[in-house]
Amino acid sequence: xxxxxxxxxxxxxxxxxxxxxxxxxxxxxxxxxxxxxxxxxxxxxxxxxxxxxxxxxxxxxxxxxxxxxxxxxxxxxxxxxxxxxxxxxxxxxxxxxxxxxxxxxxxxxxxxxxxxxxxxxxxxxxxxxxxxxxxxxxxxxxxxxxxxxxxxxxxxxxxxxxxxxxxxxxxxxxxxxxxxxxxxxxxxxxxxxxxxxxxxxxxxxxxxxxxxxxxxxxxxxxxxxxxxxxxxxxxxxxxxxxxxxxxxxxxxxxxxxxxxxxxxxxxxxxxxxxxxxxxxxxxxxxxxxxxxxxxxxxxxxxxxxxxxxxxxxxxxxxxxxxxxxxxxxxxxxxxxxxxxxxxxxxxxxxxxxxxxxxxxxxxxxxxxxxxxxxxxxxxxxxxxxxxxxxxxxxxxxxxxxxxxxxxxxxxxxxxxxxxxxxxxxxxxxxxxxxxxxxxxxxxxxxxxxxxxxxxxxxxxxxxxxxxxxxxxxxxxxxxxxxxxxxxxxxxxxxxxxxxxxxxxxxxxxxxxxxxxxxxxxxxxxxxxxxxxxxxxxxxxxxxxxxxxxxxxxxxxxxxxxxxxxxxxxxxxxxxxxxxxxxxxxxxxxxxxxxxxxxxxxxxxxxxxxxxxxxxxxxxxxxxxxxxxxxxxxxxxxxxxxxxxxxxxxxxxxxxxxxxxxxxxxxxxxxxxxxxxxxxxxxxxxxxxxxxxxxxxxxxxxxxxxxxxxxxxxxxxxxxxxxxxxxxxxxxxxxxxxxxxxxxxxxxxxxxxxxxxxxxxxxxxxxxxxxxxxxxxxxxxxxxxxxxxxxxxxxxxxxxxxxxxxxxxxxxxxxxxxxxxxxxxxxxxxxxx
Amino acid sequence: xxxxxxxxxxxxxxxxxxxxxxxxxxxxxxxxxxxxxxxxxxxxxxxxxxxxxxxxxxxxxxxxxxxxxxxxxxxxxxxxxxxxxxxxxxxxxxxxxxxxxxxxxxxxxxxxxxxxxxxxxxxxxxxxxxxxxxxxxxxxxxxxxxxxxxxxxxxxxxx
Numbered sequence: 006x007x008x009x010x011x012x013x014x015x016x017x018x019x020x021x022x023x024x025x026x027x028x029x030x031x032x033x034x035x036x037x038x039x040x041x042x043x044x045x046x047x048x049x050x051x052x053x054x055x056x057x058x059x060x061x062x063x064x065x066x067x068x069x070x071x072x073x074x075x076x077x078x079x080x081x082x083x084x085x086x087x088x089x090x091x092x093x094x095x096x097x098x099x100x101x102x103x104x105x106x107x108x109x110x111x112x113x114x115x116x117x118x119x120x121x122x123x124x125x126x127x128x129x130x131x132x133x134x135x136x137x138x139x140x141x142x143x144x145x146x147x148x149x150x151x152x153x154x155x156x157x158x159x160x161x162x163x164x165x166x167x168x169x170x171x172x173x174x175x176x177x178x179x180x181x182x183x184x185x186x187x188x189x190x191x192x193x194x195x196x197x198x199x200x201x202x203x204x205x206x207x208x209x210x211x212x213x214x215x216x217x218x219x220x221x222x223x224x225x226x227x228x229x230x231x232x233x234x235x236x237x238x239x240x241x242x243x244x245x246x247x248x249x250x251x252x253x254x255x256x257x258x259x260x261x262x263x264x265x266x267x268x269x270x271x272x273x274x275x276x277x278x279x280x281x282x283x284x285x286x287x288x289x290x291x292x293x294x295x296x297x298x299x300x301x302x303x304x305x306x307x308x309x310x311x312x313x314x315x316x317x318x319x320x321x322x323x324x325x326x327x328x329x330x331x332x333x334x335x336x337x338x339x340x341x342x343x344x345x346x347x348x349x350x351x352x353x354x355x356x357x358x359x360x361x362x363x364x365x366x367x368x369x370x371x372x373x374x375x376x377x378x379x380x381x382x383x384x385x386x387x388x389x390x391x392x393x394x395x396x397x398x399x400x401x402x403x404x405x406x407x408x409x410x411x412x413x414x415x416x417x418x419x420x421x422x423x424x425x426x427x428x429x430x431x432x433x434x435x436x437x438x439x440x441x442x443x444x445x446x447x448x449x450x451x452x453x454x455x456x457x458x459x460x461x462x463x464x465x466x467x468x469x470x471x472x473x474x475x476x477x478x479x480x481x482x483x484x485x486x487x488x489x490x491x492x493x494x495x496x497x498x499x500x501x502x503x504x505x506x507x508x509x510x511x512x513x514x515x516x517x518x519x520x521x522x523x524x525x526x527x528x529x530x531x532x533x534x535x536x537x538x539x540x541x542x543x544x545x546x547x548x549x550x551x552x553x554x555x556x557x558x559x560x561x562x563x564x565x566x567x568x569x570x571x572x573x574x575x576x577x578x579x580x581x582x583x584x585x586x587x588x589x590x591x592x593x594x595x596x597x598x599x600x601x602x603x604x605x606x607x608x609x610x611x612x613x614x615x616x617x618x619x620x621x622x623x624x625x626x627x628x629x630x631x632x633x634x635x636x637x638x639x640x641x642x643x644x645x646x647x648x649x650x651x652x653x654x655x656x657x658x659x660x661x662x663x664x665x666x667x668x669x670x671x672x673x674x675x676x677x678x679x680x681x682x683x684x685x686x687x688x689x690x691x692x693x694x695x696x697x698x699x700x701x702x703x704x705x706x707x708x709x710x711x712x713x714x715x716x717x718x719x720x721x722x723x724x725x726x727x728x729x730x731x732x733x734x735x736x737x738x739x740x741x742x743x744x745x746x747x748x749x750x751x752x753x754x755x756x757x758x759x760x761x762x763x764x765x766x767x768x769x770x771x772x773x774x775x776x777x778x779x780x781x782x783x784x785x786x787x788x789x790x791x792x793x794x795x796x797x798x799x800x801x802x803x804x805x806x807x808x809x810x811x812x813x814x815x816x817x818x819x820x821x822x823x824x825x826x827x828x829x830x831x832x833x834x835x836x837x
Numbered sequence: 838x839x840x841x842x843x844x845x846x847x848x849x850x851x852x853x854x855x856x857x858x859x860x861x862x863x864x865x866x867x868x869x870x871x872x873x874x875x876x877x878x879x880x881x882x883x884x885x886x887x888x889x890x891x892x893x894x895x896x897x898x899x900x901x902x903x904x905x906x907x908x909x910x911x912x913x914x915x916x917x918x919x920x921x922x923x924x925x926x927x928x929x930x931x932x933x934x935x936x937x938x939x940x941x942x943x944x945x946x947x948x949x950x951x952x953x954x955x956x957x958x959x960x961x962x963x964x965x966x967x968x969x970x971x972x973x974x975x976x977x978x979x980x981x982x983x984x985x986x987x988x989x990x991x992x993x994x995x996x
Contacts, residue, residue: 202859204965295965299972306879307980310886320995322897324909325890327991331983332886338976538857552857575859575962687898 010557011532018563019529023115026587034587036120037528041127042106043424048131049099050495053410055138056090057488059083064448068481070469080465081148082167086141088151089171093178094134096271096409097216101126101185103416104213104274106424108189110519110526111207113198113535115568118191118659121585121627122184128595129181136602137174140167147171150463152264153234155245155256160238166606169238172231173602179224179231180598183670186220189213191662196568197576198518200537200554204298207517208291211298212277215305216270221666222309223270225674227263229681230256232773239608242762242769244681250689250766254319255681261312262677269308272404273301275412276343276372279365282412282419283347285515286362287354290541290548293346300339300346307336317385318392326385333383340376344369360434361513364415367442371407375400378453396456402449414441414494421498422512426524427505433497441490448483451476516541521556534559534569537576560646567644570653580653581644590627597623625791628808630800654807656814664811668818671781675822678777679829682770694767696760698834707750708827711782714743715820718789722813728803730796737793740816744786751779771830778819778826785819788812860962862944871963874937874970878930878977885926885984889919897994905994923985930978937970 025035032040063083066074075083105123109116117123140146145166149158158168193206193214233244234256243249245256284291291297313321313329347369356362378400382388391397414437421429460473467473511520520543522530536559538552539545545553562568566584571577597619604613642651655661686693721736755772762772792812795801801809896915897905906912911920944964 200859202962202965204962205859295968296972299969302969303879303973303976306883307976310883310980313890322894322905322994324987324991324993325893326995327987328886328890328984331987332980335976335980335983338979538859575863577858687895 011561015561015563016527016532019532019561020527022563022566023529025528031587033592034589036116036124036585036587036591038105038109038117038120038123039424039526039528041123042102042104044127045098045102045105045130048127048134049095049102052090052094052134053099053491054495056087056095057491059087059090060484061488063087064481064484066466067477069478070467070471070474072466077465078148081150081463082141082146084463085147085150085153085171086138089137089147089175091405092151092267092271093175094130094137096405097182098130099413100213100216100271100274100409101130103278103413103420104189104209107420107519108192108210108213109196109530110423110522111210111517112192112196113201113518113531113537114192114196115530115534115562115566116196116584117188118196119184119188119585119663121588121591122188122663124588125591125595126181126185126188128592129184129598130178132595132599133174133178133181133602136177136599137170140170140174145170147174152260153256154260155234155237155253156247158234159245160241163238169235169606172235172238173606176228176231176235177598177602179228182220183224186217186224187663187666187670189217190221190666191659193217194573194662195570195659196582197571198535198537199559199569199571199576199578200552201571201576203574204295205537205540206298207277208280208294208297208301209274209277211301212274212280215301216273219266219270219305219308221670222673223263223266225670226259226677227267228674229677230259230263233259233681235605236769236773239605240763242773243766244685244769246766249764250685250691250693251769252685252688252766254316255684257316257319258312258684259677259681261315262309265312265315266305266308268401268405269305272408273305275368275409275416277301278412278416278419279347279368280343281517282361282415283350283365284354285419285513286357286359286365287350288357288514289350289354290516290544291346292349292353293342294540296342297346300342303339304336307332307339311336314383314388317388323385330383330385334380337376337380337383340372344373344376359418359513360429360431360438361415361419363435363438364411364418367438368407368411368415371403371411371445374450375403375407378403391456393462394456395452395460395462398462399449399452399456402452406445406449411441414438417494417498419513421501422508423519423522423524423526425502425505426508427501428508428512429497429501429505433493433500437490437493437497439490440493441487444483444486444488444490446483448480448487451480451483455480511543516544518542518556531559533557533561560644562644562646564644569647569649570659578647578649581647581649581651582659583652586631588627590623594620594623594627621787625787628791630795630808652805654805654810656810658807660807660811661814664814668814672818672822675774675778675825678770678774679825682774682829685766685770689767694771694834695765699771699831701831703750703754704827704831707747707754708823710743710750711747711820711823714740714747715817717743718813718816722806722809725796725801725806725809726803730799730801733801733806733809734793734796737789737796741786741789741793744782744789744816748779748782748786751775774826774830778822781819781822785812785816788815862961862963865943866940866963866967870936870940871966871970874933874940875966875973877933877936878974878981881926881929881933882977882980882984885923885981888922889984889988892919892922893993905996907992907994907996909990909992911988919988923981923988927978927981927985930974930981934971934974934978937967937974941967941971943967 025031025037025040062075063080066072066080105117137147143166147153147170148167149163149171153168153171156162193210236242237244237246243251245251245253247253280291280297311329311333313326314333317326351366378396382391382397382400418429418434421427455473455476458473460467508524510522510524518535518537519526535542536555538554541548542554542556562581566586567581568584569578570580570582572579597616601613601616601620604610604616643649644651653659656665717736717739721733721740724732724736760768762768789812792809795808892915910916941964944961944967
C-alpha cells in the first residue's frame with residue numbers, strides 16, 4: 006500500500022486537517038481539487054450529452070432531403086448550441102476536470118495554488134453554462150452560429166435575446182476560464198515537489214500549461230469582441246456598423262484571434278494525455294520526450310499566428326493572407342513530430358492492447374486524417390473552393406472529436422481506477438471503442454465528399470436532386486452508431502462505479518507520481534512531500550535511471566493545511582505555504598455574478614448595479630484575512646521540520662504570481678481594445694476623429710494627477726517595506742484622493758463632449774476604451790480603500806504586506822494603461 | 838529530527854530529502870542566453886507577422902478609390918520596410934539558433950548516458966532548455982523564411 010511508509014496516526018491527522026466538512030453545505034464550501042475535478046468532469050460530460058442530443062436532432066433533420074422535423078429557426082438554435090456546448094462547455098472543462106484532479110497528484114503537491122479560486126472557476130463554469138442553456142426556457146437560444154458573425158448577430162437582424170444570451174454567457178464563462186488558467190500557471194510555477202524540474206514534467210502538464218498561458222492572451226480578445234457586440238445591441242454603439250464607420254470584419258479578426266488558439270487549447274492537453282498514457286501500454290518511456298514537449302509549446306505559440314486562415318474568403322490582401330497560410334502549413338511540423346514520436350513509442354514498445362491503448366492508437370489515426378484535411382485547407386486557393394462547406398465540418402470534427410473526445414475517453418478508462426478505486430469493464434470498454442471508432446468514421450468521413458460535392462455548412466435542408474441524400478443518410482447512421490458508443494461508455498462508468506473490480510494503487514503499472522497514492526487518493530494526496538529525481542519516479546529501478554526519487558521519506562507538514570513552495574525552473578524548495586481552507590465565498594461570488602449577468606441580459610440596470618456591489622463585497626470579504634493568517638507573519642516563523650520559512654511575500658510569492666498574471670491578462674484586454682481602435686481608424690472613410698483630435702487641456706493635467714497617485718502608491722509600499730506604517734497610510738490616502746480626482750475630472754471631460762457614445766464608431770471606441778479604463782481605476786480605488794482599512798487595523802508589517810504589493814502593482818498597471826490610452830486616443834490623432 | 842527530511846538550501850546544497858540539483862550544468866550557461874535562445878525567434882516571428890500584415894494591408898487601403906496593385910513586386914518605401922524588417926528579424930532568429938547551439942555545446946556532455954538517455958531520462962534542465970532553444974529557433978526561423986519568400990511570390994493585394 007502506498008502510504009504504509011507513513012504512520013497511521015499521521016495519516017489520520019492529515020485527514021482531519023484536509024477533509025471537506027460533511028453534508029451538502031460542507032460540500033458547497035469545499036476547495037478540494039479532487040472534488041472540484043470530479044465536478045468538472047461530470048458537468049462537462051453532461052454538456053457533451055446535451056450537445057450530442059442537439060447533433061442527433063440535426064442529423065435526423067438532414068438524413069433525407071426536404072425534411073421539416075424542426076423549423077429553420079429551431080435548426081439555427083440547434084447548430085449554434087451544439088457548437089457552443091461542445092467547444093465552450095465540454096471541450097475545455099473536461100480537460101480542466103482532469104487537470105484539476107491530477108495536477109497536484111502528478112506534481113507532488115497537496116492542492117492547487119489557489120484552492121478557493123479553483124472552486125470559483127467551477128461554480129462560474131456551471132452557472133455560466135446554465136445561464137446560456139436557460140435561453141431554451143424562453144425559446145430564444147443563441148441562433149447565429151457558434152462564431153456569431155456580424156452583421157447577422159447585430160440587433161437589426163437578431164432582435165431577440167438569443168445573441169444577448171450568447172454574448173453575456175460567454176463573457177461570464179470567460180471569467181472561469183481565465184482564473185482557472187492563472188491557477189494552473191501559478192501552481193506549476195510554485196507548487197511542484199522538490200526536484201521536479203521542467204524537464205521532468207508529464208507531457209499532460211506541458212499541454213495544460215501551454216494552453217493556460219494561451220488562455221491568458223486569447224480570452225481577452227473574445228471578451229472585447231463580445232463586449233463590442235453587446236454594446237452595439239444594447240446601447241446602439243457602432244463597432245460593427247459600416248454605416249457609422251464600424252467594420253463587420255473587426256468581429257471576425259477578434260473572434261479568430263481568440264478562436265484559433267482556442268481550438269489548440271481544447272486539444273493540446275488531450276495530446277498530452279496520449280503522450281503519457283501510450284507509453285504505459287507500450288511498457289516503455291515516450292520516444293522523444295523533449296521533442297514532444299516542445300512540439301506542444303510551439304504549436305501553442307504558432308496557433309496565435311494563423312487566425313486569418315478562417316478569413317481567407319473575406320477579401321483581405323493576398324500577401325498578408327499568405328503569411329498566415331504559411332504558418333498554417335508549418336504548424337503541421339510539430340504535430341508531425343508528435344505523431345512520429347507516438348508511432349515510434351508503439352513500434353519500439355511492447356503494446357498491451359487494453360482499452361486505453363485502443364483509444365490512444367485510434368486517436369493517432371484520426372489526428373492524421375484531421376491534420377491532413379487541415380493542411381489542405383491551409384492552401385488559400387483550395388480553401389476558397391471549400392470554405393463554408395461540409396469539407397470543413399469533416400475537418401473540424403476529425404480534429405475535435407479525434408484529438409479531444411477519443412483521448413478523453415481513453416483517459417477516463419485510464420484514470421477511472423485512480424479516481425474511484427474501481428476498474429472499468431474491459432469488455433465493455435473494447436466494445437465502446439470499436440463502436441465509437443466505426444461510427445465516427447462512418448459518420449464524418451463522408452462529409453469530406455459532401456463538401457467536395459458542394460454541400461454548404463449550416464443548411465437546414467437540401468433538395469433531392471442535389472444528390473446529397475445517400476451520403477447524408479450514411480452520415481446520420483454513422484453519427485447514431487457513434488452516439489451508441491458514447492452510451493456504452495456511460496453505461497460502463499455507471500456499472501463500474503457501482504460494482505467494478507477493486508483497482509489497487511497502480512493497476513496499469515504506470516510511472517508517474519499519482520500512481521504512488523492509494524486509489525482513490527487520500528484527501529491530503531501525499532502523507533510526505535516527495536522529492537523527485539527523474540521523469541518516471543515509479544520506473545526508476547527498471548530504467549536504471551541515475552536518480553532515485555523519494556516518495557515517502559519527505560516532510561510531513563502537519564501544522565495545518567501546508568504544502569511546499571518551490572522555484573519555477575528547478576523546483577528547489579523555498580518555503581512552506583499555509584493553504585486557504587474551505588469557504589462559501591467562491592459559490593457566493595459566483596451566484597452574485599450570475600445575478601449581474603441576468604440583470605445585464607434583461608437590462609434591469611438596478612439589478613446589475615446591486616449585483617455589482619454585492620460582487621465587490623464578496624471579493625473584499627473573501628480576501629479579508631482570517632484570524633490565523635493575521636497572527637502568523639510569514640518570514641518570521643521557520644518550519645521546524647524543513648528549516649524553511651513559513652509563507653512568502655513579495656512579487657515572486659504565490660500571491661504575487663496571481664496578481665502579475667491578472668495584470669498581464671488585463672493588459673492584453675486593453676491591447677485588444679486599442680488594436681480595435683486603430684483597426685477602425687485605419688479603415689475609416691471619413692476623418693478620424695470626426696471632430697478632430699480631442700482637446701488636451703484637461704487630460705494632460707489629469708494625467709499628471711494619475712501619475713502622482715502612482716508615485717504616492719510606490720512611496721507607500723516602500724514605506725511598509727521599511728515597517729513605516731504611517732507612511733503606508735499617508736501614501737494610500739494620497740493615492741486614493743488623487744485617483745478620485747482623476748475620475749472626477751474625467752467625468753467632467755466626458756459630460757462636456759459634444760458627441761455621445763452612439764454617434765459613430767469613433768465615439769463608440771472612445772467612450773468604451775476610456776470607460777473601461779475608468780472602471781479599472783474605480784476597482785483600483787476600491788482595492789486601495791480595503792488595503793487602507795486593513796492598514797489602520799495594523800495588518801501589515803515589513804515581513805507581511807503582500808496585499809499592499811499586489812494592490813500597488815494593480816494601481817501602477819492602471820496608470821501605465823492610461824499612458825497607452827492617452828497616446829492612442831489623444832496624441833496619435835494629431836499626427837494624421 | 839531526521840536531517841534528510843528537508844532543509845532549506847541555496848542552490849549548491851541538497852534540499853528536502855537531499856536531492857541533487859536538476860540542473861547540474863546551470864553554471865556553464867547564463868540564464869539570459871538560455872532564455873534568449875528559447876524566446877527570441879518566436880518573438881521575432883510574432884513581431885514580423887503583426888507589423889508586416891499591417892504595413893502590407895495599409896498599402897491596399899490606400900487604393901480604395903482606385904484598383905489595388907495586383908503584382909507581387911515590393912515597391913516604394915513600404916516594400917523596402919517590409920524587406921528590411923523581415924530579413925532583419927530572420928537574422929535575429931538565426932542568432933537565437935546560434936546562441937542555443939552554443940548553449941547546447943557547452944552543456945550537452947555533462948550528464949551520464951547516451952543519446953537515448955538524453956532524450957528519455959530527464960537529466961539536465963539546462964541541457965533541456967538549450968535543446969528547446971535549438972528546436973524553437975529553427976522552427977521560427979523557418980516560419981520567417983516562409984514569410985520572406987511570400988514577400989516575393991504573393992501579390993500585395995486582392996483584386
